């Protein structure tokens with residue numbers, strides 16, 4: 001208690017405007033050189049101006065952030081769409097490859113059948129010369145890319 005009194009005696013008390021408060025116990029105010037009413041009013045206006053600018057700065061800082069977030073979401077969505085399109089193109093290409101292989105097998109089957117081959121022999125020959133691409137082949141191709 002006594003220690004607090006010693007510390008506070010003579011220490012300036014500053015108000016919210018940054019001025020020595022009325023009744024400030026510091027030596028300067030005690031000697032009658034405390035801030036005048038005009039200085040207090042100027043200090044209050046300056047504080048209000050600082051607060052107004054801080055509010056404006058906070059609003060200005062918040063706006064580009066939300067714009068940036070929206071732009072990032074846009075870019076992420078575009079990247080997702082591009083990935084989906086690429087995956088669809090790969091699937092179409094793999095499907096086309098399978099269809100082409102199936103067409104080649106069908107053409108060869110017709111040839112062999114016209115040449116008098118039995119279905120069993122013809123299919124065995126086609127499986128040897130025109131194997132169907134497997135899903136595993138597709139995966140290997142995709143991994144290589």
Ligand SMILES: [Zn+2]
Pocket residue numbers: 012013020021024025026027028029030034
């Ligand atoms: Zn003072």
